[in-house]
Amino acid sequence: MTSQAAAGPRASEAPGRVGDVRRRNLALVLSRLGPDTVASRAEIAAATGLTKASVSSLVTDLLTTGLVEELGVTRDGERGRPGVGLALNPRRGALGAEVNVDYLAVGVLDLKGTLRVHESVEAVNHGRAPADVLADLQGLAARARDSAAAEGIELLGGGLAAPGLVEGDAGIVLTAPNLGWRDVDVSDALATLVPDAPYGVALSNEADSAAVAELWYGQGSAADAYLYLSGEVGVGGGLVLGGSLFTGPGGHAGEVGHVVVDPQGRRCSCGGRGCLETVAGQEAIFAAAGIGTGTATGRMAALQDALAAGDRKAADAVGRAGAALAVAVVAAARLVDISAVVLGGHFAALRDRIGPLLVDSLADLAPGQITSVSFSDLGASAALRGAAGGAVRRVLAAPHELLA
Amino acid sequence: MTSQAAAGPRASEAPGRVGDVRRRNLALVLSRLGPDTVASRAEIAAATGLTKASVSSLVTDLLTTGLVEELGVTRDGERGRPGVGLALNPRRGALGAEVNVDYLAVGVLDLKGTLRVHESVEAVNHGRAPADVLADLQGLAARARDSAAAEGIELLGGGLAAPGLVEGDAGIVLTAPNLGWRDVDVSDALATLVPDAPYGVALSNEADSAAVAELWYGQGSAADAYLYLSGEVGVGGGLVLGGSLFTGPGGHAGEVGHVVVDPQGRRCSCGGRGCLETVAGQEAIFAAAGIGTGTATGRMAALQDALAAGDRKAADAVGRAGAALAVAVVAAARLVDISAVVLGGHFAALRDRIGPLLVDSLADLAPGQITSVSFSDLGASAALRGAAGGAVRRVLAAPHELLA
Numbered sequence: 001m002t003s004q005a006a007a008g009p010r011a012s013e014a015p016g017r018v019g020d021v022r023r024r025n026l027a028l029v030l031s032r033l034g035p036d037t038v039a040s041r042a043e044i045a046a047a048t049g050l051t052k053a054s055v056s057s058l059v060t061d062l063l064t065t066g067l068v069e070e071l072g073v074t075r076d077g078e079r080g081r082p083g084v085g086l087a088l089n090p091r092r093g094a095l096g097a098e099v100n101v102d103y104l105a106v107g108v109l110d111l112k113g114t115l116r117v118h119e120s121v122e123a124v125n126h127g128r129a130p131a132d133v134l135a136d137l138q139g140l141a142a143r144a145r146d147s148a149a150a151e152g153i154e155l156l157g158g159g160l161a162a163p164g165l166v167e168g169d170a171g172i173v174l175t176a177p178n179l180g181w182r183d184v185d186v187s188d189a190l191a192t193l194v195p196d197a198p199y200g201v202a203l204s205n206e207a208d209s210a211a212v213a214e215l216w217y218g219q220g221s222a223a224d225a226y227l228y229l230s231g232e233v234g235v236g237g238g239l240v241l242g243g244s245l246f247t248g249p250g251g252h253a254g255e256v257g258h259v260v261v262d263p264q265g266r267r268c269s270c271g272g273r274g275c276l277e278t279v280a281g282q283e284a285i286f287a288a289a290g291i292g293t294g295t296a297t298g299r300m301a302a303l304q305d306a307l308a309a310g311d312r313k314a315a316d317a318v319g320r321a322g323a324a325l326a327v328a329v330v331a332a333a334r335l336v337d338i339s340a341v342v343l344g345g346h347f348a349a350l351r352d353r354i355g356p357l358l359v360d361s362l363a364d365l366a367p368g369q370i371t372s373v374s375f376s377d378l379g380a381s382a383a384l385r386g387a388a389g390g391a392v393r394r395v396l397a398a399p400h401e402l403l404a
Numbered sequence: 405m406t407s408q409a410a411a412g413p414r415a416s417e418a419p420g421r422v423g424d425v426r427r428r429n430l431a432l433v434l435s436r437l438g439p440d441t442v443a444s445r446a447e448i449a450a451a452t453g454l455t456k457a458s459v460s461s462l463v464t465d466l467l468t469t470g471l472v473e474e475l476g477v478t479r480d481g482e483r484g485r486p487g488v489g490l491a492l493n494p495r496r497g498a499l500g501a502e503v504n505v506d507y508l509a510v511g512v513l514d515l516k517g518t519l520r521v522h523e524s525v526e527a528v529n530h531g532r533a534p535a536d537v538l539a540d541l542q543g544l545a546a547r548a549r550d551s552a553a554a555e556g557i558e559l560l561g562g563g564l565a566a567p568g569l570v571e572g573d574a575g576i577v578l579t580a581p582n583l584g585w586r587d588v589d590v591s592d593a594l595a596t597l598v599p600d601a602p603y604g605v606a607l608s609n610e611a612d613s614a615a616v617a618e619l620w621y622g623q624g625s626a627a628d629a630y631l632y633l634s635g636e637v638g639v640g641g642g643l644v645l646g647g648s649l650f651t652g653p654g655g656h657a658g659e660v661g662h663v664v665v666d667p668q669g670r671r672c673s674c675g676g677r678g679c680l681e682t683v684a685g686q687e688a689i690f691a692a693a694g695i696g697t698g699t700a701t702g703r704m705a706a707l708q709d710a711l712a713a714g715d716r717k718a719a720d721a722v723g724r725a726g727a728a729l730a731v732a733v734v735a736a737a738r739l740v741d742i743s744a745v746v747l748g749g750h751f752a753a754l755r756d757r758i759g760p761l762l763v764d765s766l767a768d769l770a771p772g773q774i775t776s777v778s779f780s781d782l783g784a785s786a787a788l789r790g791a792a793g794g795a796v797r798r799v800l801a802a803p804h805e806l807l808a
Binding site for chain 2: 224225237239241242247248249250251252253254255256258259260261263270271272273274323326327328330331332334335336337338339361364365366367368369
């Protein structure tokens with residue numbers, strides 16, 4: 001996914017490195033240790049089909065990498081001999097960062113998938129020079145790294161999520177209209193987010209990252225195919241098919257925010273017209289509801305108050321957003337053949353209103369097609385969890401890189 | 405794709421059958437012979453990396469299958485010795501059949517991809533008993549088989565395309581609202597379309613078949629990712645990604661006819677509302693243009709006359725269809741990340757009107773997203789070419805099945 005990550009396979013050709021089979025087996029042993037799993041060497045041997053001697057040798061290497069730790073004595077089944085429990089080391093992790101239109105955020109995720117540090121600041125990033133925005137992000141990342149160090153967490157990699165189309169391998173944000181960015185090279189910023197990260201720092205789309213975060217750490221794990229909708233200033237989307245992100249032939253699939261819901265509608269920041277984002281994006285809802293300027297948090301509170309007070313304009317604005325969401329969700333359902341949708345960002349904040357509206361509209365527009373509508377519980381940290389989670393998965397897939 | 409086709413790999417386990425490597429090499433040699441290719445044994449050896457002795461032996465087997473024929477003497481390059489030219493045998497082929505709302509059609513495609521026989525009758529199939537429709541199709545197929553026999557063409561397999569959601573493996577049309585079919589088992593009909601076909605007869609969706617026909621025998625071959633739109637009474641769609649059909653997690657992706665283009669629009673035969681089909685389907689256009697009842701051909705001629713005469717109602721009807729097409733095409737482009745679209749059926753018949761409308765609307769709704777709009781030249785035979793073509797591909801991928 002990143003050039004850093006891609007360097008892994010080539011390393012096998014260097015003499016004196018860990019062989020292919022051993023590399024696969026190291027990852028195989030590691031894959032038996034989930035977020036809450038404690039397993040003995042004997043249990044891992046039984047589960048993988050490797051001999052106990054092989055597992056012992058592999059575990060010795062994994063302990064050397066620091067990715068695995070030994071816990072107290074456990075039992076191999078009811079009648080087995082006592083063994084030492086092995087678990088993922090929560091003092092290893094990855095940093096996730098997010099640039100968005102109205103906030104910056106950085107977090108640290110440990111190998112078990114727990115968000116250990118979370119730093120976030122509201123900001124007005126539209127139209128600011130990318131270098132200034134990235135400098136602020138670096139400041140936030142430095143604080144997060146300090147917090148991680150204070151907790152004894154060593155960072156092995158990271159990820160940055162941006163609200164636009166990205167060329168991940170090159171470290172370039174191709175276009176992020178809501179930031180006003182076009183062809184912004186962030187590769188230097190990536191390198192400094194986690195200095196000397198053995199697994200590198202990858203660039204990804206914000207909604208794609210939130211979509212996989214839902215798969216790895218949220219509700220998505222149950223369903224293996226769904227559309228994730230991320231409600232921010234823009235509306236992003238990610239398609240998870242067969243348990244992984246579907247990026248399409250050009251790498252930019254799932255752009256549900258720019259599905260046209262009203263062909264006679266308003267111009268969109270993307271240059272198009274009547275996109276979902278122009279009706280269901282945060283700014284569009286606030287404007288239609290007559291909510292004044294201010295921070296995103298303050299405006300969302302004002303919108304909630306107006307809705308609670310029975311304000312007609314607010315209800316209509318959210319109603320139009322829910323109806324527009326239904327049109328876009330049906331398009332995804334018909335074209336990609338999914339039957340589940342997960343909504344995050346401000347859609348999740350408005351779930352009590354949006355949920356029933358969406359379900360009713362879906363029943364009218366495409367009865368029987370969408371059988372599951374759910375809302376993310378990951379809040380504003382979804383994208384950075386996904387960005388950090390991508391790095392954690394690179395670590396767990398290639399533990400041998402720490403043995404060089 | 406079909407249970408018949410799936411029987412191939414298992415056959416390798418039976419004693420005395422062609423071994424795995426030889427099976428692959430038989431298909432590899434065959435793959436060097438395209439629709440217009442004549443190649444010598446030496447040329448095939450050079451192109452495949454197989455030894456001349458191996459190629460000679462493999463070709464001997466392929467001549468036995470009847471899939472390949474020897475032509476006159478050719479030359480291996482300028483200075484080589486003369487060799488015998490090898491080509492696909494145009495006297496082997498497959499039958500393609502299509503059930504649609506207002507016609508039935510059967511055709512015979514030879515191994516080179518030429519449509520050698522084409523029988524088609526207009527019909528009013530909506531609401532008829534499936535058994536009656538299938539009996540009529542059998543009559544048409546019998547005539548096509550007779551024509552094929554008269555031309556000396558031996559049929560090795562076949563395919564049936566239906567305008568609805570199908571469960572191909574089970575031979576069941578799950579739902580075809582425009583026919584009024586629901587859970588219709590057509591497996592007996594499949595078996596009798598080409599009696600004793602060594603490569604079986606597969607069931608597929610009509611628009612999916614037309615989409616791959618465009619890939620294999622039409623314009624799609626240039627682009628490896630596009631949305632195909634099939635304009636009939638219904639509007640079907642097929643997504644070709646990476647040079648093959650994208651069917652999605654549930655097998656029914658690409659249903660562009662039921663993308664919502666007007667959430668306040670009319671009820672659709674699918675049970676939904678405001679689907680593309682309710683604005684851009686044949687019936688919808690004829691009704692909006694004030695064209696009376698009659699055969700599809702007659703009504704299309706009347707519509708063309710009205711358009712040529714500057715009739716306002718006709719122009720508006722086609723205009724609305726073009727605008728609705730743009731909305732649905734943008735949805736596919738944004739969600740699946742394609743940049744090309746190919747239109748067939750009545751959209752192709754109306755290309756002079758629909759083309760400019762679509763291009764203008766796309767430029768307004770999503771500038772720069774769709775860079776190629778083209779129209780199918782395969783006419784009403786697209787779906788049956790795709791259905792027969794699927795069988796031809798099964799033959800060419802597993803020539804060893806004829807050596808048992």
